[in-house]
Amino acid sequence: MGIPKLTSTKYKGIGFYKDKIKGKVYIGTYRINGKLYRKIVGYENDEYRTNEKIAFLKKEEFKEKILKGTSSTKKKLFFKDIWQEYITHLRNSQYCSNKTIETKVSTYNVHYKPIFDNLNISKITNYQIQQFANNCLKTKAPKSVLNYVSDLSAFFNYAIRYKLINENPAKNIDLPKFDNERVYPLTVEESKKLFNTILNYHEELYRGVFTFLLQGRRKEEVLNITWDMIDLEKKEYTIRYEENKARKNMTYLMNDELYDILINIEDKEGYVFKSPKTKGKLENIRHAWKRIKFTAGIEKDMTIHELRHLLGYTLLNEANQTEEVTAAVLGQTTKKATKRYAKVRQNVAALGLKKAFDYLKE
Numbered sequence: 001m002g003i004p005k006l007t008s009t010k011y012k013g014i015g016f017y018k019d020k021i022k023g024k025v026y027i028g029t030y031r032i033n034g035k036l037y038r039k040i041v042g043y044e045n046d047e048y049r050t051n052e053k054i055a056f057l058k059k060e061e062f063k064e065k066i067l068k069g070t071s072s073t074k075k076k077l078f079f080k081d082i083w084q085e086y087i088t089h090l091r092n093s094q095y096c097s098n099k100t101i102e103t104k105v106s107t108y109n110v111h112y113k114p115i116f117d118n119l120n121i122s123k124i125t126n127y128q129i130q131q132f133a134n135n136c137l138k139t140k141a142p143k144s145v146l147n148y149v150s151d152l153s154a155f156f157n158y159a160i161r162y163k164l165i166n167e168n169p170a171k172n173i174d175l176p177k178f179d180n181e182r183v184y185p186l187t188v189e190e191s192k193k194l195f196n197t198i199l200n201y202h203e204e205l206y207r208g209v210f211t212f213l214l215q216g217r218r219k220e221e222v223l224n225i226t227w228d229m230i231d232l233e234k235k236e237y238t239i240r241y242e243e244n245k246a247r248k249n250m251t252y253l254m255n256d257e258l259y260d261i262l263i264n265i266e267d268k269e270g271y272v273f274k275s276p277k278t279k280g281k282l283e284n285i286r287h288a289w290k291r292i293k294f295t296a297g298i299e300k301d302m303t304i305h306e307l308r309h310l311l312g313y314t315l316l317n318e319a320n321q322t323e324e325v326t327a328a329v330l331g332q333t334t335k336k337a338t339k340r341y342a343k344v345r346q347n348v349a350a351l352g353l354k355k356a357f358d359y360l361k362e
Contacts, residue, residue, distance in 0.1 A: 003027060003038065003088070011056035019043070026050055028059030032066055035162055038088065077164055079116040079124070083108060086158050099220055104151055111136065111148055121159055126169045133173050142176050149173050184309045185300045188318070191310050195360040197296035199257060206288040208261045209273050213307045215258060215353065216330045223282055227268045235259055236346070239331070250331050253350040255357060314356045325352040 006015030006027055016024040023044030030037050041058040042050025050058070087105060090096050096104075115132060116124065129152060136145045153170035160168060186194065198214060201207040212222045221239045229238045238251045254262070265272065273282045289304050312330055315321040321329075328349035 009052040009055075011052050013059055014041075014052055014055050016052075016055075021045070024050075026052070026055035026058075028055065028062065030059060030063050032063065036089075036092070037063070037066070077121045077159075079119050079121050080113070082121055082159055082164065083112070083155065086155050089158065097220075107148060107151060112152070121156070122165045124169050126172070129170045130173055133175060137176070146175055149175065184306065184313050185302050186298070186310065190296075190298060190300075191314065192360050194293070194296045194298055195310070197292055199361075201292060201295070203288065203291075205273060205276065205282070206285065206292065208265070209282070209285055209288070210292060210307070211257055211261055212273075213304065214311060214357075215252065215255070216308060216311050218308070219285070219304055223271075223273060223285070225272050226270060227272060230262060230272065232259070232263055251346065252331075253346050255350065255353055257357065311353075311356060314359060315352055318359050319352065319355040321352040321355065325349060329353050329356075 004017040006017055008015050013029045014026060015029070016026045019025050025040060025044075026042045028037075028039050028041040039059070039062060041055045041062065042048060044050060048054060087101065087108075090101050090104075111132075129149065133145050133149055136148060140148075149170055153168055156165065156168040156170050159165045195214065198207065198210040201210065209222055212225075213219065217239065225237065225239070229240065231237065236251055236253050238249050241248045262272070267274070271281050274280065275282045285304065293299075293302065308330055312326055315326040315329060316323070325348060326332075329352050
């Protein structure tokens with residue numbers, strides 16, 4: 001859990017937030033050799049009756065210990081402590097989306113915490129990581145275990161970067177080979193039937209959500225979009241860097257089908273697609289997806305994410321669009337795709353999307 005928003009004090013690097021039991025919780029913030037440190041340095045109700053001045057002195061003491069190489073954090077590099085520091089780093093750096101960070105936190109709570117929490121990270125061995133992976137493979141798919149090991153490797157790379165350890169124990173872990181490619185499951189006629197079912201679906205809320213997904217957007221991008229990211233005058237919308245995989249703001253032109261839906265939504269405050277019950281963010285669209293597939297007569301196993309595959313397949317194979325245009329429409333984020341995307345203008349991508357829509361409407 002991240003540190004709440006702090007109230008500043010007159011002492012440099014000292015802020016606080018209020019806790020019902022501990023009173024003011026003082027946080028010391030300082031930077032050494034480019035590394036940002038943030039540490040709880042005392043509570044209003046602790047044995048020292050810490051105030052702003054005492055908090056400042058404690059902060060300076062911790063800072064001095066680190067400079068001298070005698071900080072206790074150098075001696076007790078427990079996995080649980082460095083992991084929390086790592087997650088705070090990711091949140092502050094905005095390197096990962098909120099969803100990605102929450103996934104890492106969930107993986108930690110379920111899989112890492114019971115095994116590694118109280119281990120010194122400098123003592124964790126390659127053999128221990130291999131055993132961890134082997135045990136996970138007993139109940140989890142190889143792709144999931146690969147993700148767990150990859151996240152561990154990124155964590156240990158963070159520790160190496162700040163000279164907490166010298167080697168990454170999560171490197172060269174043996175995992176079974178697997179084919180992660182999934183063949184697009186629908187025929188052309190089935191694709192057209194599903195496409196037109198979405199455009200004409202009787203539930204207005206979900207017609208809007210799934211028409212937006214047909215623009216090539218990912219589910220969380222659509223569910224997290226708010227009205228300040230929509231420009232109806234210019235007929236464009238922006239997926240902010242916090243929500244997309246490109247880690248930068250991505251602006252797209254909206255087609256007529258999407259524009260007609262958005263212009264007719266009465267409540268243009270907050271989330272574009274609101275939960276009918278809470279009026280907040282719409283969280284679950286799986287049941288609506290089942291209803292749409294049933295209406296379209298689609299019995300094959302097909303995930304919501306595969307609407308992107310439907311669009312990509314149509315762009316490349318039926319609408320005769322280039323890989324560059326397809327990458328631009330889908331907002332793909334590999335280095336190769338990103339390089340291509342930069343060369344494709346918004347209106348060219350929008351034209352490609354129109355051709356795909358025109359083909360699927362036939």
